[in-house]
Amino acid sequence: MMQQLWFTKKNTLEWRDVPEPTLDGPGQAIVRPLAIARCDLDLPIVQGHTLFRPAFPIGHEMTAEIVSLSESCAGLNVGDQCIVNFQIVCGTCPACATAHSPACSTVPFASNYGLGREATQWGGGVSELVKVPYAEAMLKKIPAGLDPIQLASLSDNMTDAYRTVAPYLRAHPGANLLIVGGVAESIACYAILEAQALGASSITYFDTDRARCDFAASLGAQIQYAEKIPQRLAGAFDVTIDCSGSLEGFRMALRSARPYGKSITVSIFFDNNVPIPFIEMYNKGIDLTISRTHAREQTPELLELIAQKKFDPARVTSRIVDFKDAAEAWLEPGRKLIVRGS
Ligand SMILES: [Zn+2]
Ligand SMILES: [Zn+2]
Numbered sequence: 401m402m403q404q405l406w407f408t409k410k411n412t413l414e415w416r417d418v419p420e421p422t423l424d425g426p427g428q429a430i431v432r433p434l435a436i437a438r439c440d441l442d443l444p445i446v447q448g449h450t451l452f453r454p455a456f457p458i459g460h461e462m463t464a465e466i467v468s469l470s471e472s473c474a475g476l477n478v479g480d481q482c483i484v485n486f487q488i489v490c491g492t493c494p495a496c497a498t499a500h501s502p503a504c505s506t507v508p509f510a511s512n513y514g515l516g517r518e519a520t521q522w523g524g525g526v527s528e529l530v531k532v533p534y535a536e537a538m539l540k541k542i543p544a545g546l547d548p549i550q551l552a553s554l555s556d557n558m559t560d561a562y563r564t565v566a567p568y569l570r571a572h573p574g575a576n577l578l579i580v581g582g583v584a585e586s587i588a589c590y591a592i593l594e595a596q597a598l599g600a601s602s603i604t605y606f607d608t609d610r611a612r613c614d615f616a617a618s619l620g621a622q623i624q625y626a627e628k629i630p631q632r633l634a635g636a637f638d639v640t641i642d643c644s645g646s647l648e649g650f651r652m653a654l655r656s657a658r659p660y661g662k663s664i665t666v667s668i669f670f671d672n673n674v675p676i677p678f679i680e681m682y683n684k685g686i687d688l689t690i691s692r693t694h695a696r697e698q699t700p701e702l703l704e705l706i707a708q709k710k711f712d713p714a715r716v717t718s719r720i721v722d723f724k725d726a727a728e729a730w731l732e733p734g735r736k737l738i739v740r741g742s
Contacts, residue, residue, distance in 0.1 A: 403742070405526035405726055406574040407458045410448040413727040416457075421523065421531035429535035431464035431484060433741040435649040436525040437552035438730060439486075440584040441515075441668065443644070446731060451670045452516045457524025458730070460486040460514035461555040462600075463548040464530060464741070466539070473535045481548050482539040483703065484532065485696050486513050486555040488522055491537025500697040510692075526726050528742045540699050543707045553586065554702060558713060560693040561590035562702050564641040564664040569598040571672050575638040576600070580653045581607035581616060582636070583645025584666050586736040589716040591641055592619045594702070597710035606633060606652075615735070620717065632656045642667050651677060660685040 402419040408414045421430055436459045445452045466480045476482075489496055491504035495654040503509075510516070514524035523530050532538050542548055564587075568575055577600050581588040585656035588605065595603050605621035607613045613623045624633060629648040642653035642665040650667050655677055657663045663686055681688070705711045718735040 402528035404457050404524060404528070405459065405525070405730070406455055407446050408455075411446060411731060413446065413458060413730055420529055423468060423470040423531075426470050426537055427533075428470045428540060429466050429473060429476065429532040430468045431482070431532055431539070433462045433464045433525055433527065434481060435463050435549040435552035435741055436726070436728070436739045437461040437555070437557070437714050438557050438737040438739075439495075439553070442730070443733060445515075446584065450668070456514070456519040457527060458514050458515050459525030459527070459739075460512055460519075461553045461557065462486075462513075462525040463542065463552050463554075466535075466683070467529070469535065476535055476539060476541075480539075483542060483551060483554050483699055484525075484530065485538040485540070485699070486515075487692075487695050488512060488533060489537050489696055490534045490699050491696070493648045496537065496696075499694065499697050502694060519732050520649075526723075526730075526739060527645045533610045537696065539557040540703065543703065546707060547714070549720065549738060549740065550717060551703075551706070553590070553713065553716075553736060554699060556693060556695060557587050557736075558590045558594075558702055559695045559698040560666050562594055562698050563691070563693055564578050564591050564666060565595040565600070565639070566598060566701070568639045568662055569595060569600055570658035572638060572714065574601040575695045576604075576635075577643060578606065578633060578635065578637040578640040578653065578656055579616075579621065580605045580640070580642045580644045580649045581605055581612050582643060582649050585612060586716050587666050588641075588643035589616065589619060589735065590713065591643065592616060592621045593711050593713075593715060594705070597619060597705050604633070604635060604637070614658060637661060639664070641665075647674065654681060654686060654688065657684070657686050659678070660687075662687045664689045680689075
């Protein structure tokens with residue numbers, strides 16, 4: 401048996417003894433997490449603000465060491481340190497083959513570690529061992545010299561940030577960005593650092609929280625603070641990025657993009673009737689992107705940026721705790737918690 405941390409009811413996490421995972425087919429790996437990061441979505445989940453209902457094993461951002469492999473795992477070896485894709489993806493179905501692994505058709509929709517009752521099948525990251533059903537597709541080796549502790553959030557939040565900036569800065573180097581901060585606190589910070597690495601000309605960070613503004617300023621963003629979220633910010637932004645988790649922040653981001661600009665949201669509204677400023681967007685030709693992150697597709701590029709020292713994710717980490725302290729630490733608010741593996 402092994403220990404695994406479960407979300408069992410609102411504001412409650414419990415250690416459970418569960419059977420150790422085993423290899424039962426080709427292409428699989430058993431890994432021992434080296435570090436598990438708390439996603440910006442994890443705290444709202446345990447606080448009961450989402451539609452993810454208990455009980456399930458928690459934690460989905462992780463780096464890990466391979467402890468055993470079945471046949472047909474080309475390029476992987478026992479002892480390798482890897483980024484573990486938080487989305488369960490096969491790597492070979494039509495969706496995976498066309499760079500849309502979040503729509504992998506080999507597994508049920510939205511199969512992830514540590515997210516929802518489906519995770520009882522896949523497991524969670526805050527665990528002594530984790531089974532990786534498609535090792536070649538889901539494990540990305542960490543280059544020598546990089547600290548696996550500080551890379552844990554690359555599984556999800558760092559790539560979620562990357563999708564908000566990389567496609568636009570590649571197409572329009574020097575674009576001027578607005579990041580609206582809030583609930584997706586670490587994603588907003590990663591977006592600032594990644595946008596700097598990719599050559600944004602100007603990064604404005606808006607928030608209604610002074611402490612988050614101060615931290616974004618320390619990362620090099622220009623700050624716009626207000627007690628309440630206005631309808632729009634002046635500034636003719638090429639790209640606006642909503643990390644607020646609030647309807648007001650999402651709508652302000654949509655209204656603050658320049659004509660024919662882009663707006664991307666990482667907020668998740670558990671609602672199919674979210675009101676958008678339709679006619680304003682229509683008249684201005686605003687291109688809105690709503691999506692889950694393409695973790696598998698973006699991980700190699702991001703890892704390369706980190707290896708080239710263009711982006712240091714450690715700047716976003718706010719706390720690192722030992723495995724035994726995970727249950728208590730997980731419930732305490734903070735920008736980016738990382739739990740050391742067992
Ligand atoms: Zn996440
Ligand atoms: Zn697939």
